[in-house]
Amino acid sequence: MGRLIFLVGESLTNLRRNALVATGAILAVFISLTLAFGALVVNELLRLNTIGWQQGTHIIAFLKDPDQGGLDSGGQLAYRDEVAGWDEVSAVHYVDKAGAYEEFKEIFASRPELIEVTDPLKLPASIRIELQTIDLYRDVQFRLSANPVVWEVRSFGEQIDQLSTISRVLNVLGWGLALVLGISAIILISNTISLAIYARRNEVSVMKLVGASNWFIRVPFLLEGLIEGVVGASLAVLTVWVASRNLHSLGDTIQLITLSIPGRFFLRWGVVLVLFGATVGVAGSLLGLSRHLREVDS
Amino acid sequence: MIRLDSVTKIYKGGTVAARGVSLNIRRGEFVFLVGPSGSGKSTLVRLLLRQEKVTRGTIWVAGKDITRLPGWKVPFLRRSMGTVFQDFKLLSTKTVTENVAFALEVIGRPRSVIRSQVDQVLELVGLEDLGGRYPDQLSGGEQQRVSIARAFVNRPLILLADEPTGNLDPATSVGIMRILDRINRSGTTVVMATHDHAIVNAMRRRVVAIDKGEVVRDERVGGFEEAQEPETAAPPPPGAPGLPLPPDTDGYGLGQAELLE
Numbered sequence: 001m002g003r004l005i006f007l008v009g010e011s012l013t014n015l016r017r018n019a020l021v022a023t024g025a026i027l028a029v030f031i032s033l034t035l036a037f038g039a040l041v042v043n044e045l046l047r048l049n050t051i052g053w054q055q056g057t058h059i060i061a062f063l064k065d066p067d068q069g070g071l072d073s074g075g076q077l078a079y080r081d082e083v084a085g086w087d088e089v090s091a092v093h094y095v096d097k098a099g100a101y102e103e104f105k106e107i108f109a110s111r112p113e114l115i116e117v118t119d120p121l122k123l124p125a126s127i128r129i130e131l132q133t134i135d136l137y138r139d140v141q142f143r144l145s146a147n148p149v150v151w152e153v154r155s156f157g158e159q160i161d162q163l164s165t166i167s168r169v170l171n172v173l174g175w176g177l178a179l180v181l182g183i184s185a186i187i188l189i190s191n192t193i194s195l196a197i198y199a200r201r202n203e204v205s206v207m208k209l210v211g212a213s214n215w216f217i218r219v220p221f222l223l224e225g226l227i228e229g230v231v232g233a234s235l236a237v238l239t240v241w242v243a244s245r246n247l248h249s250l251g252d253t254i255q256l257i258t259l260s261i262p263g264r265f266f267l268r269w270g271v272v273l274v275l276f277g278a279t280v281g282v283a284g285s286l287l288g289l290s291r292h293l294r295e296v297d298s
Numbered sequence: 299m300i301r302l303d304s305v306t307k308i309y310k311g312g313t314v315a316a317r318g319v320s321l322n323i324r325r326g327e328f329v330f331l332v333g334p335s336g337s338g339k340s341t342l343v344r345l346l347l348r349q350e351k352v353t354r355g356t357i358w359v360a361g362k363d364i365t366r367l368p369g370w371k372v373p374f375l376r377r378s379m380g381t382v383f384q385d386f387k388l389l390s391t392k393t394v395t396e397n398v399a400f401a402l403e404v405i406g407r408p409r410s411v412i413r414s415q416v417d418q419v420l421e422l423v424g425l426e427d428l429g430g431r432y433p434d435q436l437s438g439g440e441q442q443r444v445s446i447a448r449a450f451v452n453r454p455l456i457l458l459a460d461e462p463t464g465n466l467d468p469a470t471s472v473g474i475m476r477i478l479d480r481i482n483r484s485g486t487t488v489v490m491a492t493h494d495h496a497i498v499n500a501m502r503r504r505v506v507a508i509d510k511g512e513v514v515r516d517e518r519v520g521g522f523e524e525a526q527e528p529e530t531a532a533p534p535p536p537g538a539p540g541l542p543l544p545p546d547t548d549g550y551g552l553g554q555a556e557l558l559e
Contacts (some may be wrong), residue, residue, distance in 0.1 A: 003406050206387055209347070210448070211377035212404035214370065 003216075010220035011227065014196040021195055023230055024189040025284070029232025029277050031191050032181030036275055037240040039174020044261055046167040058137055059129040061144045071149050073125070079149060080127050088136040093128040100125060107200070115198045124151055182280060185232070189284025193292075194291060196221060222285045229281020230274055235269040299325040300489045301348065301454065305355035307341055307511070315341035317511040318355070323489065325455075326480045330498045331491040332522055333508040339491035342508070344461045346489070347381065348372045377405055377547075380449030380457040380486075385462035386450075388433040395420070395429035400446045405452070419447045423477055436450055439470035446477055448471045450486070457481055459490040463497060471497060497520040 015022050034194070044086040063079070064070025071079060077094060095103065101120040108114050129144075131137060137157030144153045197204060207217050247259045302317065302324040307316040315338045323329050331339045344350040345357060348364055357364050364375055372550045388397050395416055402412045420426045423443040433441055442462060449457055462472035475497055492498060498505060499522055507515035 003403075006403050190406060202387065203389055206389060206400065207404050208373075209381050209387070210401040210404055210452070211373045211375075215405075218402055251463045 007216075007219045007223065011223035014200065014220060014224045015227065017199050018196050021188075021192045022224070025185065025192045025228045026061070026232040026235070028181060028185035028188045029229055030235045032178045032185050033094060033233050033236035033273050033277060034239055035174050035181065036178030037236055037269065038173055038243075039178070039242055040186055040269055041244055041261060042170050042174075042267055045259065046170075048261075049163070053132050058131045058134055058156055059140055059144065060126050061129065061150050062124040062126045062152045062154075064149055065124065066239070070151070073258030075125075076125055079147075083127060083129060083144075086140065088127055088131055088140050090132045091130040094125070094129075095128060096125045097121060097123055106123055115263070146186075152258050173275060185229075185280055186284040186287065189228055189281055190287035190291070192228065193221050193225055193285045196224060197288065202220045216233075218289055221280055221289055225281035225283075225285025225288070227281070229277040229279070229284070231277075233274045233277020236277070238274050241266050299360060301324055301356075301358040302345075302432070303356045303358075305342075305345065305357060306353045307338075307345060307350060308353045308426050312380045312438050313509050314350075315522070316345065319505060319508075319511070319513055321513065321516070323487060325487055326482070326485050326503070328462055328488045328503040329506060330501070330503060331489065332492065332493060332498055332504045332505055333514075337507055337508045338511040339493075340369075340460050341511075343458050343489070343491055344383075346456075347379065348375055373405075376382045377452060380446075380452065380454040382442070382445050382457065382459040382462045384461035386433070386438075386465075387443055388441055390433050393430050393432055393445050394425055394436070397433070397444055398451050401448045407452075415451050415453075416447075419451045422450070422480070423447045424473075433449070437470070438440050438466050438472055441472075442466060442474050443477065446474070446481070450481055454486065456487045457488065459488065459492075461492055461494075462490065463492065468496060475501065475504070476521075493522075498522040 024052050061083075063076050066072050070076075072098060076096075080092050080094045083089060089264065096204075097120065099124040104118065104123055105115050131140060134168055137155050141155050141157070146149050202216055244261050248261070300321070302319050302321040305319045306314070308314050318533050319338075319342065330463060333339050340348065345352055346359065346364075350540065352365050355365070359375065360378060362375070362494050366373060389400065392400060398416045398419060399412050402415060407415075415428075417426070420429055424444055425440065425443055425447065428436065428440065433444065438445065442465075446462070451458075457478070462478070463474055466474060471494065478488055478490065479501070504519065505515065505517045505522070506513055
């Protein structure tokens with residue numbers, strides 16, 4: 001216990017003596033991990049917002065009326081059953097003309113003049129298709145379009161594709177920046193440790209003379225790097241969490257999208273990031289120690 | 299206690315600091331390593347501490363071949379040795395007590411042991427009242443006493459001193475030598491590199507003269523310069539009082555009564 005107190009005390013002394021450089025190292029870890037964590041959060045938000053689409057209707061096929069060369073209601077139901085038998089399809093729901101008009105009235109409830117001028121018979125029947133996975137939407141869309149009884153096919157796959165692309169770009173950018181800044185954080189921490197060793201070269205030299213083991217000499221410097229990494233990472237997690245909370249309250253005014261991230265996401269990734277920060281800190285310390293401790297001898 | 303067999307040390311660049319040095323130092327001996335600056339005295343001290351590795355030869359310390367000692371065992375070797383240097387190597391941010399205690403803290407001694415051993419050793423070097431002072435509040439002689447206290451606090455088998463009086467005036471040097479002698483008489487082997495004629499001549503202990511990395515003289519009871527007729531007397535056994543000295547022969551007035559208790 002006495003040794004532990006001694007070692008922690010030595011680490012805190014190091015930090016105090018190199019406060020400015022240590023702050024720089026903490027900021028480097030903070031910025032890199034904030035970017036990385038920010039990218040993760042944005043990605044999660046996109047996932048949460050597209051999950052509703054992904055689990056709901058993916059494709060709507062509007063069907064032609066019989067007078068346009070389409071099928072009668074019996075034929076349309078038979079076509080629904082045919083589509084339901086396709087491997088890519090998970091479920092199919094048929095909406096007839098009356099159902100389409102009810103839906104129309106529901107959507108445009110705030111615009112009665114529009115409802116008034118709309119002829120219920122002009123609204124087409126449709127089949128709503130839920131796919132096994134959204135990735136398959138192009139194949140199904142193509143097969144539906146090829147059938148002459150189908151008037152028009154609409155798919156949400158394109159929008160999901162676009163969001164996925166944005167998500168990918170954000171991920172690459174976020175992680176790329178985090179990687180570059182993470183490396184600079186390791187170098188900065190390594191320099192902090194080098195400076196700490198230089199500032200304490202007399203003590204290190206005396207420690208070696210009186211028979212302190214190599215690990216006993218190294219531990220305070222490792223602890224210093226660890227503290228810098230953990231503090232930087234914790235600040236990053238806290239900052240992103242606070243930002244996300246503010247975003248969540250902003251989300252109350254935006255009805256169409258979800259801006260709320262579950263607490264367990266923060267807990268899980270927060271722990272991962274703090275561990276990552278600790279690893280970065282220790283890696284930086286080891287680099288600094290390997291470069292400079294050997295040079296300090298009496 | 300210490301044995302050097304044909305030890306050679308050649309630094310990068312070809313400087314030969316030790317050339318086939320063979321030496322046998324028994325337990326409890328007090329040995330002066332003398333010679334001009336650059337003769338290789340300090341290199342021998344560094345080799346004994348394993349701060350340097352030999353180029354050739356073997357060094358035995360307390361029955362162990364330290365030239366083959368793996369790096370991780372070197373700290374344990376150093377725990378059996380105390381070291382005193384010309385520049386004291388005290389930590390300016392620590393008090394006298396903290397400086398001495400530091401040597402025990404870093405090897406993990408319990409607090410109660412540290413407290414009692416530090417008190418004892420500060421009393422031995424006569425600094426029991428100055429424990430709360432910082433090095434820059436002490437004279438050179440007092441700083442060297444702190445350094446000796448730190449070197450001896452762990453009760454080492456061997457005490458290596460590299461020019462411990464080099465920065466001190468003659469009167470202060472006497473006090474330092476008195477402490478080193480007292481430590482030696484407790485059974486600790488003392489090896490002291492010095493070019494202080496007066497001290498060596500006054501102490502009349504074993505003298506090993508080194509020049510250009512070679513042992514050029516090894517006298518059981520010697521002086522700084524080569525005696526006209528080599529001494530043949532046996533060295534004092536551990537715990538014995540010092541040998542008689544001619545009074546005031548060195549100009550510093552170092553008589554036996556002053557030098558030894």
